[in-house]
Amino acid sequence: MLVVMNPNAPKEHIERVREKILKLDCKPHEIFGKDNIAIAVLGNTKDIDKEDLSILPSVQHVLRVSKKYKLVSRMMKNEDTVLDLNGTTIGGKDLFIVAGPCSVEERESVLETAGQLNELGVKFFRAGAYKPRSSPYAFQGLKLKGLQYLDDVKKEFGMQIVTEVLNPRTINEVAEVADILQIGARNMQNFTLLEEAGATGKPILLKRGMSATVEDLLLSAEYIAAQNNSKIILCERGIRTFEKATRNTLDLNAIPVVKKHSHLPIVVDPSHGIGIADKVPAMALASVAAGADGLMLEVHHSPEDAWSDGFQTLNMADFKSLLDKVKQLAPIVGKELTI
Amino acid sequence: MLVVMNPNAPKEHIERVREKILKLDCKPHEIFGKDNIAIAVLGNTKDIDKEDLSILPSVQHVLRVSKKYKLVSRMMKNEDTVLDLNGTTIGGKDLFIVAGPCSVEERESVLETAGQLNELGVKFFRAGAYKPRSSPYAFQGLKLKGLQYLDDVKKEFGMQIVTEVLNPRTINEVAEVADILQIGARNMQNFTLLEEAGATGKPILLKRGMSATVEDLLLSAEYIAAQNNSKIILCERGIRTFEKATRNTLDLNAIPVVKKHSHLPIVVDPSHGIGIADKVPAMALASVAAGADGLMLEVHHSPEDAWSDGFQTLNMADFKSLLDKVKQLAPIVGKELTI
């Protein structure tokens, strides 16, 4: 249920709506839009009479929302959400680029890759200190040492850090270094992690699960939003189908579908999505053309030496050449690449 | 098995290779490339000794091909296949655009849509006279009358016709009007139809089946090629996945995969692929950005009046606006839209 109020409703009117909602055993949640103020009524709204709320002052109308998600929906907030991370915007005109190796590797290697990316103007560095791996015997990341190296990248180059958080117990140590907390595909429905990561207030990059529908993705985003954290970036990274020629099937259809139903930004990870380095640039360009707000790419100064995922990792030359094309393409779809 | 010969091998050397292959109970099939001449050895090659062929004059080397398809593979012919249809090329620099309603409708309606497309410079008109329908009670197309109207479009506007052939028994009547025979997703593995359509020598637009892998698609193309018909255009049109928000999941990953393994052109049908009109332009742009050689689009002068698939059909204004963007985007990926 959604209470739509005049954009210039006085504070006391908003307060009266909030109080009424609480009296009805529900929880209010406001979003201040350009054209109006929307107050979501969270909880069991089945037995609430719309009249109880619509008669309050400054209330324009009261809607029952059939979608299972509310806070992240366009119904709640029609304008695109634009995040501002120390001057870089995500979800607006600027294309957001985050690049780096799959895993944090030895210090020199990480700094080498980061340095080269920094020279290209990349402002967000990605690398996993904690790696979710199907096999318990595969390399699980450098963990604390990895976080330390990411901090070194931050200090050395002033880059912002995007890194994955796997475990509610280590959120705090990751959040100390990360500027954006990444939640991976395997954890998209790890609701404890969503809530605890959301509660940090940090921006969250939420990857779509391998068999998650777009609605599932938006519902998982709603878990974060329900923690009063609207700094959410969705990420398409490939789904599972019968096709065996690619690692996953990057589902770019998700971009216009998300854009229709949600105000949140969506970026694409074509490196995992198609999983073969020489096919990544084609899918990266397609992502931008389809309306993505950004790209997350695996890039390494020497992919053949990468500790993991080398076969899907771009080298610097190919990454630079891709950026050049993205720069040309962006204005056609109303975007800009300023790096 | 593939016999690779010098590009300037004299006719009699080629003939000796052909004769030897026939003697080995196999069938030769030549493709003349820029850098060499490749002769595929079709049939049971397991027991053939490579030496028997490699010692012949002008033979550079003999390869065993592990892929199940040969004639359509890059191994057989490294350069892109470029078709020439009365001056329009497909598979080269020019983007190929085919547009029109889902079905052939009343004469005036068809001519109206065709006329408006013609004014926009569209040279290929699509519309189904024979419609494959899941239900026997759904509209199955105007059939012969529909072909007649398509012929009228041809005569009136000089447009070339792309239309579906469903049935070996009606190939000839369709082929009289069609400039390109379309084989639909449901018939991708209707091998009789592939062979008989292929044998007409007409260009074939072959759509990927809803659960076909890219390898399956290339094998079906091989059926056509084995009829000595190399005028094949592949078409990605969406696969079946668990996602319910879209009609199908348009799989743009297929583009770079096809480009890697085959010399054939590939176009995309985003109308069926995503199946919702307001999301078609995003996917059309993404297709071109991913390297597609063209687009096949459902366009109608009045989509709300369309007899079928109106919900996924673009109107003229949206189609024109899409073409404008495609025109800007094309050069970034080495293509051009000249209409």
Place this chain on the structure above:
Amino acid sequence: MLVVMNPNAPKEHIERVREKILKLDCKPHEIFGKDNIAIAVLGNTKDIDKEDLSILPSVQHVLRVSKKYKLVSRMMKNEDTVLDLNGTTIGGKDLFIVAGPCSVEERESVLETAGQLNELGVKFFRAGAYKPRSSPYAFQGLKLKGLQYLDDVKKEFGMQIVTEVLNPRTINEVAEVADILQIGARNMQNFTLLEEAGATGKPILLKRGMSATVEDLLLSAEYIAAQNNSKIILCERGIRTFEKATRNTLDLNAIPVVKKHSHLPIVVDPSHGIGIADKVPAMALASVAAGADGLMLEVHHSPEDAWSDGFQTLNMADFKSLLDKVKQLAPIVGKELTI
């Protein structure tokens, strides 16, 4: 639309309903059930007033059917369809067993396998004379010679023949030998083939397509039924999913779903379904337990010498041991194995 009449309605009342339907530009199609007579109204029924039909004598009521299929639905006919093929019933209490090699092979081999199956009491022999193959270079079947050998099996052992028809042009030659025409998964939506095979009046075994929903399967069956041929046997044979450990994913869920919505019998082909011989018996037993009306199995007197699909083909000992277990299991689900 469905006109439900008294079971003892006199002929002239039925005739009046038929005439009225024809006057309304539709086609009548009767099914005589135990409890009533149902007359389907096929065609564009949107503008028909139910009153026009419900006032006719002996008419109980008139229903609008929301399902896209009618003739094959339980709504049209509540009792299970039971086919009688020369004394063997399919769809009733008796379990239907059809067995044999993937392809028709050399005459002695076919007769050897058939003879051994005959000794076990198997009454239906399967083997492909025409084989649909993804690759044009794979063995496509012995064709006419294969049909001849199948005819030899028929004459020698009195077994009935189930064999695939691929091509409208060869239906007649196949139908001369076959007691049941098989339409394969790849041709499930080859509507021309469905109609022409249906029109022969022969029983049709219709396999589910690899990405067909159960509704798609029933709609394809409806194409056959609309040819006044109700002798249809549905066959589940595995769908395509992301799982790579099996050839296909045998979808036994289809059995209770079909049983709920349709009166047609459904059998299962676990050989293609799971595609690994040592796992076929488990899936065959599961099929019967789930309520299947029969099993279609690849069996060979010497699977390692089979020309195709040997890895998924049972040998005689394993087949016999499976039959023994099926015999014990059948009564638990209200069935019987009499061979």
Place this chain on the structure above:
Amino acid sequence: MLVVMNPNAPKEHIERVREKILKLDCKPHEIFGKDNIAIAVLGNTKDIDKEDLSILPSVQHVLRVSKKYKLVSRMMKNEDTVLDLNGTTIGGKDLFIVAGPCSVEERESVLETAGQLNELGVKFFRAGAYKPRSSPYAFQGLKLKGLQYLDDVKKEFGMQIVTEVLNPRTINEVAEVADILQIGARNMQNFTLLEEAGATGKPILLKRGMSATVEDLLLSAEYIAAQNNSKIILCERGIRTFEKATRNTLDLNAIPVVKKHSHLPIVVDPSHGIGIADKVPAMALASVAAGADGLMLEVHHSPEDAWSDGFQTLNMADFKSLLDKVKQLAPIVGKELTI
């Protein structure tokens, strides 16, 4: 890598192998089988020379294992794992039955259902105190109060409890009441949860993820086994496919595949698998016929009043009737239902 030793190898020989493995910077893990003792070498074994281990006394041979999972594989241990839970065995001849409502509901309701199940001889009661829900606004379970009611069931009827654990932070409180910790499909790759739940030493029922391959499932089981906890029960509960007629596609193919590659027991949850109550018995019987070691079923004394999943929940009469059929079916596949 696997070191296979004589079954009667003296302790000091085993110790020498363990020491050598530790020296090689790896971790030893023994499984004592009937025919031999297998010691897995966990860690980076690429550079280890087999000779280093094969020359040690009592070592029969040393194998490189190509599967990514080891401890749960048949290679490591050929005999089926049979768990003993207070006298009930799982994975042996006895079929394991666990039944109960989806969620823990009001105390009286839970005790009513449990009491009726207990009278039928059911020894394991299931109900979720913590519920993973796609939407943050859906009912998330009674949590601690729910655990209390489960404890009441335990005390009142002596039934053992199977209940889901969602969160590493609440494992201990769940483990105090639960006899078997359930890890749900959404958490199958929540590796932190796998490790922490595994480390409790409690039996774990691990559900297959909705898009997990059987190999993924076994790798997740390996995470638990690597915690020295071999009390693992796998559970098939339906995967995501394109089919819309059922909630999920219950994949019974997983049973013979798991049985081939792993020694762990596997049970089936047809309630979630097909998701429609009147189709659950068919799939439950099919599961047993396919070789499942048990069934997990949603049963309620009054499904229409169930707080969640009522549409897929059996009532007592249908559950009893199903048990009767299972009892008859079990011996055919070498099992027994003793309740």
